[in-house]
């Protein structure tokens with residue numbers, strides 16, 4: 001019975017492949033445009049295969065992936081060890097719900113806590129869910145532990161933040177595209193300038209429960225705060241009994257050349273959010289990591305997720321974390337990232353305003369005169385490099401952390417050619 005079923009699936013896959021190959025690129029794009037919501041404007045490259053830093057389109061053309069699915073595939077596409085963990089676990093058990101225990105959850109918690117020096121984990125699926133979860137949790141902590149009057153909790157966030165797409169989260173976004181026409185929004189948030197520790201301290205009131213911030217603002221265009229900002233924020237939060245929450249969904253798990261970006265500032269956040277690369281891109285897995293009693297305020301029945309902490313997710317995440325360590329990907333992100341950054345800085349062109357980055361999270365910002373970053377992304381695509389423009393004038397370069405110096409040389413040659421054309 002079981003073999004029959006897999007046989008059938010295989011046949012169908014062949015049929016589908018045949019159909020797709022016979023379709024023109026235009027047909028495939030038309031299908032997407034006809035039947036799908038138009039909430040993305042992707043580059044018109046149709047990918048069908050990936051391995052390591054490379055991806056291939058339906059015609060077999062190869063590209064170096066410089067986006068890594070917004071840093072979800074830090075371990076490289078289709079990493080064989082994560083794939084194996086996924087297949088093995090999928091054969092055994094995929095979902096129990098948290099009504100019962102499963103044998104993957106405990107080991108996943110322990111390994112994750114040891115790796116990130118955390119005390120407690122709340123497993124979720126998407127990044128936005130981790131953010132929502134921490135908002136709930138820190139509010140409850142505020143009422144139960146800090147003693148804030150009911151319904152008065154305030155959370156401070158930064159302008160140009162990106163924390164996801166739910167109503168509550170876009171409600172405290174400063175990006176009109178993310179928020180316009182989606183209200184009414186959840187109250188209880190205050191916005192301060194990113195990188196300004198004094199503004200943070202001024203915004204704190206007796207009702208402030210948390211400060212939610214990205215160590216480096218990725219979606220805003222790889223914005224790196226002034227040296228010492230996070231350390232100052234940590235000190236201010238401690239002084240006022242405010243929970244420091246770092247959204248490391250993009251910066252975490254090696255991307256910036258440290259396991260967590262907070263290490264650059266020598267601090268430990270009270271709460272850290274991770275997601276994306278936690279599964280190496282195989283599956284949505286996110287987590288709230290807590291160093292404090294904050295997660296302890298959650299009692300059975302107060303929060304949950306059908307898929308959160310499922311055995312398949314745990315097995316995949318365990319393998320993804322193991323690969324980061326076994327292959328020294330954090331160290332490689334630091335070294336190869338420095339090499340890439342220096343290489344980009346060598347490109348002399350008056351249209352380049354700034355090249356900045358940490359580890360393999362790099363932004364090249366152009367002056368508005370250049371006419372926007374997207375045109376470069378198109379030209380780079382033709383040269384075999386996939387990257388994404390963020391906020392009009394910046395290209396983000398964030399390849400999988402398995403990239404080598406030789407690969408970077410290959411990329412630099414093409415980037416220089418396109419920028420100087």
Ligand SMILES: *Cc1c(COP(=O)(O)O)cnc(C)c1O
Nearest residue numbers: 126127128162163164247249250
């Ligand atoms: C991607 C991202 C999120 C949201 O994650 P999803 O899985 O897309 O919901 C939140 N915060 C940051 C910093 C991100 O980069």
